[in-house]
Amino acid sequence: MSSLPSATHLVLIPSYNPGKKILETIRAAREVWSPVWVVVDGSTDGSTEWLRELAKNDDGLTILELPQNAGKGSAVLFGLDEAAKQGFTHALCMDADGQHPADLIPAFMQASQTHPEAMVLGKPVFDASAPALRVNGRKVSNWWANLETMGMGVGDSLFGFRIYPVAALRDIMHRQKWMRRFDFDPEAVVRLCWYGVPPINFPAPVKYFEASEGGVSHFNYWRDNKLLTWMHFRLMVEFMIRLPVLAVKRMGYQRIPFSR
Template sequence: MSQPKKVLIIIPCYNEAASIGPLLRELYSLTIDENFELKAAVINDCSTDNTADVVRRFSDAVLLDLPVNLGIGGAMQTGFKYAYENGFDYAIQADGDGQHPVSVIPDLLSEAEKGNCDIVIGSRFLEKKGFQSSTARRAGIRYFKQLNRALTGITVTDNTSGFRLFNKRALELSVQYYPDKYPEPESIIVFALNGLTIKEIPVEMNERQGGVSSISAFSAVYYMCKVTLGIFYTFMRLKTQFKWQRSRSSLSLQVYSS
């Protein structure tokens, strides 16, 4: 009998003491196919509440305490590195605030197992059920959908969704580089320009069960401007890098031929 595939659930947390306990209980009571083995890794991003103490009550969960606050991008890259270095086949990002329904994890894995994608994103907008976020944030999501489509040619309806599955190929790329402050829409550019394939499945999101949104202090306009700059910077950096690599390959071929 073959060994089950290892799946790491990466949960970035900042002051999620009220929601992380119920989330972990739900996760470890989840009925999963015997071909998979789940493990949770909570990335405690310098919480000032007792998030870490709550996580320590769960002996099956890995607690990674960051010495400094890295933000969502840095916290996720910490989880990616742990997954990659410990031989996990898949990593799934699930927010610590309870918005992401862990009951959909088998559906993410099922889509990934079909073998035609590197990343699976849970989208609240494919069937438009469940919590749909605020009007301002929905406008921002539509804007980023159009921007990403213009730059990459692909459409992701819920490009700010943090409910994502990564296979080994996506993990290897994310270990090398993952966007920092607002990684979800920006990482679409990284994945697309590196040839990774993305699929979406419908998900009914929940309202936040506790804690405070990481972008609640920023206006929608400021957020959109800052992320737009990040997206364009990433796009131009990668396009320049690929152009240099092609130029170098062409030069090497000419030298070899001569």
């Protein structure tokens, strides 16, 4: 396992009823990075006890717990607040369900350390396991996100495997009440672009697991797409209000070249 903990960059995993896949996810992340933090978002599937047991013998693993389910964004913010108290400047967020490529954590961290002013966004590379409805549906959110950011170069607005600057994201989230549930990932990207944080996009394979493979999904097509629609409506209204200022910022914006 990774034995040299970083003092600036940590892996942050929000977790809600993830099933046994969370243990595979943590072991894979710990093989390549330290520290790894898990924020248990009011889980009721027994995973909290598994995680506590795992952390007993691993100094590089920290378990934070919320008493009730508050949503992905709330869990991430809770972790970011604790990270800021300990001096961390960047957090790589990844899902607990094993879909994200833990082996790419070092490459993402290196990009972030080279460009600490940026956010490093995973751009998903789908295989045959990906549901066509979700692959095609995310194109709509991506189109809106790039419109709302005036083409700053958001490769994918929904993919949760990414690195955030802690101070900027905390400031954004503590200023408003949104971004607490499924709307967290796309709204975080848009608002960070407005904040002046440029994106760097890295391709990253994503794997969807069947229930027979231990896969767990809390995605609800109607509920979550309704939430995304409301989110983009809000962002477009605010975008039009912000447009004069954003246009001036955009004129001086320099895209960070992709490199790997």
